[in-house]
Amino acid sequence: MKLLEGKTALVTGASKGIGRKIAEVFAQQGANVAFTYLSSVEKGQALEQELQAFGTKVVGYRSDASKFDEAEKLINDIVADFGTIDIVVNNAGITKDGLLLRMTEENWDDVINVNLKSIFNVTKSASKVMMKQRKGSFINMSSVVGIQGNAGQANYAASKAGIIGFTKSVAKELGSRNIRANVIAPGFIRTEMTDVLDPQVVAGWEAGIPLKRAGSTDDIANACLFLASDLSSYITGQTLSVDGGMV
Numbered sequence: 001m002k003l004l005e006g007k008t009a010l011v012t013g014a015s016k017g018i019g020r021k022i023a024e025v026f027a028q029q030g031a032n033v034a035f036t037y038l039s040s041v042e043k044g045q046a047l048e049q050e051l052q053a054f055g056t057k058v059v060g061y062r063s064d065a066s067k068f069d070e071a072e073k074l075i076n077d078i079v080a081d082f083g084t085i086d087i088v089v090n091n092a093g094i095t096k097d098g099l100l101l102r103m104t105e106e107n108w109d110d111v112i113n114v115n116l117k118s119i120f121n122v123t124k125s126a127s128k129v130m131m132k133q134r135k136g137s138f139i140n141m142s143s144v145v146g147i148q149g150n151a152g153q154a155n156y157a158a159s160k161a162g163i164i165g166f167t168k169s170v171a172k173e174l175g176s177r178n179i180r181a182n183v184i185a186p187g188f189i190r191t192e193m194t195d196v197l198d199p200q201v202v203a204g205w206e207a208g209i210p211l212k213r214a215g216s217t218d219d220i221a222n223a224c225l226f227l228a229s230d231l232s233s234y235i236t237g238q239t240l241s242v243d244g245g246m247v
Ligand SMILES: NC(=O)c1ccc[n+]([C@@H]2O[C@H](COP(=O)([O-])OP(=O)(O)OC[C@H]3O[C@@H](n4cnc5c(N)ncnc54)[C@H](OP(=O)(O)O)[C@@H]3O)[C@@H](O)[C@H]2O)c1
Pocket: 012, 013, 014, 015, 016, 017, 018, 019, 036, 037, 038, 039, 040, 063, 064, 065, 066, 091, 092, 093, 094, 114, 141, 142, 143, 144, 185, 186, 187, 188, 189, 190, 191, 192, 193, 194
């Protein structure tokens, strides 16, 4: 049996990395998938075709999650195209690292807007749809860094910690409508976001992880599948660390 048969899911920031793998696993598990990307329409269209091979409805939308109006339009477009939204994975995220004394206001604002404000934007619009149907599951992508902080990532850590407080609040507000909201806090996962890091630094981190390896996008997508499916129907307001034991 497929775990997401008949459900419609939105995954933000699915052109690559973790979001792409989540969209793939969801389609494999029978979900109709709406996904977003920002940079390349070509890549977005290629992914749309690739995922359609699993036999469910898949549509990619170019949409900047940090812009409230675009998020509102996105949700309206998805409802028009799919009729409903059952699952939202707020995954889109960026880093603009730097030590506090060198961090520009722009780098602070960009990271907060893309990583945190985007979640307010998408969740506010999508929750209206879920409230009417009296069911839904939000999964918001935080990070170990949002739990324990990291030198050189004050903006990123603040955005990822904010996601946890936001999600716990939404879980309390919307629980009575059968809408769940949970957080995944990935550890160190190999994607383009982390490929830019110094290999020596990476090797040092891996040595410090109890499971002695970086995580894969499958590790995160499988946790996401659990929180999206009815297997987790009595779980809300939680932060699931998927980090090989880092935190
Ligand atoms: N990789 C890790 O080790 C790690 C650890 C902890 C948490 N995370 C979190 O997991 C999530 C995914 O990370 P990743 O490593 O897969 O990153 P990634 O490979 O850099 O992919 C980021 C995705 O977000 C999209 N995106 C960026 N800005 C956007 C915007 N304003 N609106 C819509 N989409 C936007 C990108 O789209 P385009 O390519 O089209 O620009 C891309 O699809 C992020 O929230 C990240 O903070 C990652």
